[in-house]
Amino acid sequence: MTAAAVEMQQYSVRFGEFQALQEVNLSLPQGAFVAIVGPNGAGKSTLLKALLGLERGSLRDGPTQVSGTVRVMGLPPRKVPPGWVGYVPQVKGFDRSFPALALEVVVSGLRRRWPFIITAQERKKAEAMLDKVGALALASRRLGRLSGGELQRVYLARSLIREPRLLLLDEPATGVDVVGEADLYRHLEAYQAERGATVLMITHDWEAAQHHASAVLVLNRRVVGYGPPEQVLCHECLSQAFGHVGHGHNLVLGGRS
Amino acid sequence: MMEALQLPFLQRALLAGLLVGGLASYLGVMVVQRRLSFLGDGLAHAAFAGVALGLLLHEEPLWVAIPFAVGVSLAITWVRERSNLGDDTAIGIFFAVSVALGVLFMSLRQGFAPDAVAYLFGSILTVTQTDLWVMGLIALGVALLAPVWSHWAYATFDRELALADRQPVLLYDYLLAGLIALVVVVSVKVVGIVLIAAFIVIPAATARLLSRTFSAMTVISVAIGVFSVIPGLAAAYLFDVPAGSAIVLVQALLFALALTLRR
Ligand SMILES: Nc1ncnc2c1ncn2[C@@H]1O[C@H](COP(=O)(O)OP(=O)(O)OP(=O)(O)O)[C@@H](O)[C@H]1O
Ligand SMILES: [Mg+2]
Helix, strand or coil, rough: CCCCCCCEEEEEEEEECCCEEEEEEEEEEEEEEEEEEEECCCCCHHHHHHHHHHCCCCCCCCCCCEEEEEEEECCCCCEEEHEEEEEEECCHHCCCCCCCCCHHHHHHHHHHHCCCCCCCHHHHHHHHHHHCCCCCCCCCCCHHCCCCCHHHHHHHHHCCCCCEEEHHHEEECCCHHHHHHHHHHHHHHHHHHHCCCEEEEEECCCCHHHHHCCCCEECEHHHHHHHHEEHCHHHHHHHHHHCCCHHHCCCCCCCCC | CCCHHCCCHHHHHHHHHHHHHHHHHHHHHHHCCCCHHHHHHHHHHHHHHHHHHHCCCCCCCHHHHHHHHHHHHHHHHHHHHCCCCCCHHHHHHHHHHHHHHHHHHHCCCCCCHHHHHHHHHCCHHHCCHHHHHHCCCCCCCHHHCCCCHHHHHHHHHHHHHHCCCCCCCCHHHHHHHHHHHHHHHHHHHHHHHHHHHHHHHHHHHHHHHCCCCCCHHHHHHHHHHHHHHHHHHHHHHHHCCCHHHHHHHHHHHHHHHHHHCCC
C-alpha cells in the first residue's frame, strides 16, 4: 500500500498562548483533490505550513509549541525532497517591490535559488509552464506591476514547474476573475489527471469546493468535518464550524471520513 | 593628473576607493532591498566605538574595530530574528550604545585626539599597505562567496519560499551581517564614519530606480559604486576637498540623474 499523501496524528500547534491547531487527525489519500475550508484564523495556512516543515513560524512571534506527528508521503516534512511539493503562498506574503520579472519568479521555482542569468533551457521550460496557465504574455512583465490575478497565475506556474506530487495552494483563487478561476480549476484538474498528483487547496469559495474537490476538510483549529463535498458542506456542519469562532474547544469533532 | 597617479599614496587611495566602493555597493543591494538602510549608519557607529577603543588601548584601531563591529552586527541580526520590535528599533538601540561607548572611550583617553577626526570624516590619503591587504582579502572572500548571491536574493524576494525550499536562510542572514560589518570597518578610512551609509545605500538605490531585475540592479549598483570613485577622487585631488565627500556627492548626482531619467 502506498503511503497517504498527508497524514497527521494528534497534531497541535500553539503560538504562545494561542492554540492555532488542536489535535488534528487526518489522512488524505494520494491523488485526492481536497478543499480546505474554515473561518479566518482557523489555522488553515498553519496546516499547509506544517506540511512544508515551516510550522514554527518566525522566532519573532515568540515560542511555538508543536506536538503530534505529520507525514507527507510517508516522510517527515523536512525529509521530503523539495521537488515533490509545490506551494502557492497566500497573497499577502510577498514583497511586491522586489525587482523581478514574472519569468524569473517561475525559474526561481525550478532552481530553488534566485537566477542571476536564465539559461535558454530554463527560459523554454518556464515559458511553456506560463503558457499552460495562460500567462505566457506576462513572462517579461515586472512582478510589481502585475494585478492580483495575474500574480496568482505566475505563482501557480512557479509551483507546477518541478511537477510536484503534492500541490499546496493557499487561496489561489483570491483576486482572480471568473474566467481566471475557471481556468485555474481546469489547469489543476488537467495537471492532476496527467500526473496523478494530490492537491490541497484552501478556499473560501464553497461552491467551487463543491464542484471541483473530491473531498472537503472543514477546519476550525480542529477538524470539524471531512468527507465528500455533498456530505460535509451541509448547513449544520458549517454552522458548527463558523458559528463558534474563538471557542474552538466547544466544537464537536467531526467523525466522518 | 596623470603624474599624480605615480604617487604611491595616491595609488593606494585609488585602489582602496575602488575596492571599498565595489564591496559596499554590492552588499548594499541586499541592504536596500531588505529595507535595512539604517544598518549602515548603525554599524558605522559601532566601528567608531571600536576605533575609539583601539586608540584608547594604543592598538591598531582596525584590529579592534573589526571584531567590535562584526559582533554588533551579529547581535543586531540576533535581536531582529527574535523580536518583532522592527529592524529600525533593533538597529537604533545598538547605534545608541555604540555612540555612548565611543564617546566614553574617547573621553578616557588623555589629551586631544586629532587622529579621531580622520576616522570621523575619512582620510583616504592615509590608507596603508595593511589596510589595502585587509580590503583585498575581504574582496576576495566576497568574490568567492559569489554563489551566495542567489540565496540572499531568494530570501530577499520571499523568505517563506526560500525556507520552504530548505534554504539555510538564517545562516545566510548572519553571513550577510558579518560581511557588511567588515566592509563598513574597512571603509572608515576612505569615506569616514559619517558617510559610510551613503556608500552602501546610494549606489543600490540608484540602481533600483534603473533596473527591472535584481541581477541588473546588482550589476548597475556595483558599476556606480566603483566608477563614482574615479571622478570623486579626481575632484578631491584637483580642488583639495575631502575624498569621501566628493565621492558621495558624485553618487548623489547620479541618483538625482536616475530619478529624472527613469521610466
Ligand atoms: N507565526 C505566528 N505567530 C503567532 N501567531 C500566528 C502565527 N501564524 C499564525 N498565527 C495565528 O494563528 C491563527 C491561525 O492563522 P492561519 O494563518 O493559519 O489562519 P487561516 O485559517 O489561514 O486564516 P485566513 O483565512 O485568514 O487566511 C491566527 O489567529 C494567527 O494570528
Ligand atoms: Mg490563511
